[in-house]
Amino acid sequence: MTKRFAEQRGNPELERFNPLERIFFYDDFNRSANGWCELIGNHNGDLNQVRKAMEDLRPPQLSNLPFWDIGSHGALTGDYALKIATRARAEHMAQLIKRTTMAKPGLVQFETYFTFKAEQRKEQVLQAYQGEGASSSPTNWDGNTHPSEADFGEFTFSNDMCIGSGPGERAHCAIRYINALPDGTFPRQWYYKTSVQPSTKMVRSGVVKDPRDYHVIDPKDWKPIPGSKMDFCYNELPTKVNWHYLRWQFDTSKLQNVLLQINDMVLDLSHIPVPRYDHPYLGLDNLLNFCVDVRTYQDVRNFMYMDSVVVSTDW
Amino acid sequence: MRCVGNFETEPYEVGWASEARWFVHAFEFPENTAMELIPQISFDGLFWCDYIDGNSKNVTIKIETAGLYSLPLALFGQWLRLRAVMAKSAESNERTPGISIQLVLKG
Numbered sequence: 233m234t235k236r237f238a239e240q241r242g243n244p245e246l247e248r249f250n251p252l253e254r255i256f257f258y259d260d261f262n263r264s265a266n267g268w269c270e271l272i273g274n275h276n277g278d279l280n281q282v283r284k285a286m287e288d289l290r291p292p293q294l295s296n297l298p299f300w301d302i303g304s305h306g307a308l309t310g311d312y313a314l315k316i317a318t319r320a321r322a323e324h325m326a327q328l329i330k331r332t333t334m335a336k337p338g339l340v341q342f343e344t345y346f347t348f349k350a351e352q353r354k355e356q357v358l359q360a361y362q363g364e365g366a367s368s369s370p371t372n373w374d375g376n377t378h379p380s381e382a383d384f385g386e387f388t389f390s391n392d393m394c395i396g397s398g399p400g401e402r403a404h405c406a407i408r409y410i411n412a413l414p415d416g417t418f419p420r421q422w423y424y425k426t427s428v429q430p431s432t433k434m435v436r437s438g439v440v441k442d443p444r445d446y447h448v449i450d451p452k453d454w455k456p457i458p459g460s461k462m463d464f465c466y467n468e469l470p471t472k473v474n475w476h477y478l479r480w481q482f483d484t485s486k487l488q489n490v491l492l493q494i495n496d497m498v499l500d501l502s503h504i505p506v507p508r509y510d511h512p513y514l515g516l517d518n519l520l521n522f523c524v525d526v527r528t529y530q531d532v533r534n535f536m537y538m539d540s541v542v543v544s545t546d547w
Numbered sequence: 548m549r550c551v552g553n554f555e556t557e558p559y560e561v562g563w564a565s566e567a568r569w570f571v572h573a574f575e576f577p578e579n580t581a582m583e584l585i586p587q588i589s590f591d592g593l594f595w596c597d598y599i600d601g602n603s604k605n606v607t608i609k610i611e612t613a614g615l616y617s618l619p620l621a622l623f624g625q626w627l628r629l630r631a632v633m634a635k636s637a638e639s640n641e642r643t644p645g646i647s648i649q650l651v652l653k654g
Contacts, residue, residue: 293560298625300591304562312563319557354593 251544262310327525337485350383399512422460
């Protein structure tokens with residue numbers, strides 16, 4: 233047992249993580265939002281210039297997961313988790329970003345304990361309050377699976393990397409889990425993207441249109457990660473919360489994914505292609521941003537919560 | 548944002564905060580228009596009532612001209628939002644008010 237590992241074993245806050253050699257940052261959301269903030273599109277001082285895909289990505293919230301039925305649920309540790317909430321409008325996406333630069337290109341590992349839920353439909357609660365719950369409950373409720381499972385769309389973990397000085401080489405890794413589609417089907421699988429994220433520069437120059445899906449040029453530009461079908465522990469109600477472990481590695485020196493672990497599932501991502509920009513960007517030297525977003529397909533708010541985050545590196 | 552009618556801001560969780568203050572910057576406000584912003588509170592983010600201060604009074608922000616407005620709140624509980632009511636004169640006005648809403652929290 234190395235000295236560092238021994239120290240980590242003595243620290244209950246970090247023992248649930250498996251960090252690389254150097255912990256870059258540890259975000260305990262009982263203390264604050266730790267620099268996770270709303271992503272906004274580029275502008276020249278005139279907010280009317282912010283393109284539609286990036287004008288309303290919503291601010292972070294510190295949540296103790298309060299629900300209408302039980303009150304406060306609380307986080308995995310302490311009271312508060314970082315919350316990302318969409319609007320109650322189909323195809324609305326909310327995204328948070330944490331901005332850093334890298335001291336050296338290399339292996340980066342993002343770990344979090346997270347969970348996701350769709351907001352309970354208000355009309356369901358009203359019916360229950362008014363004593364009409366039994367007669368108006370969806371007939372397809374079997375006491376185990378809940379209709380709200382179909383109200384949660386998708387979430388995506390992504391980054392923004394730029395290596396080298398001056399006009400560096402830039403790419404985004406993005407891994408997306410799609411839970412339920414608008415047609416009521418459940419892909420319940422992880423996906424990677426096959427086109428670059430349309431930048432403000434690309435949109436303004438007319439190379440691409442402002443995208444419907446923030447991450448890609450065409451909404452169809454996603455492919456399933458082989459062997460990645462999985463169900464999460466939804467736990468029967470929109471107001472019961474279970475926390476899931478995620479570990480995602482990427483290599484900034486190669487602008488490549490490395491692996492993705494969710495609980496007991498480990499996926500080799502080293503063969504997954506990552507689209508690169510074919511034109512340069514200035515002022516992004518050693519850029520390393522971390523992003524988390526959630527998107528709803530229904531007129532129902534979708535929520536992502538992160539209890540805590542550890543990012544570590546091999547620097 | 549441009550105000551084209553009555554609206555509510557998105558629910559925002561403030562259970563951790565001990566003080567809250569709304570700032571509303573009416574950066575463009577046409578003449579003969581008015582709006583009122585009413586703070587609302589909730590325990591679950593689903594059901595809302597108007598905020599009542601320690602003296603059992605409603606407090607609101609009333610805007611009739613461009614400028615920066617502010618409203619402090621205390622003992623607000625778990626969730627906050629603003630309910631905006633546009634004066635009838637705003638409906639017939641060709642130009643819509645442009646406002647920016649910020650919520651500052653400290654815990």
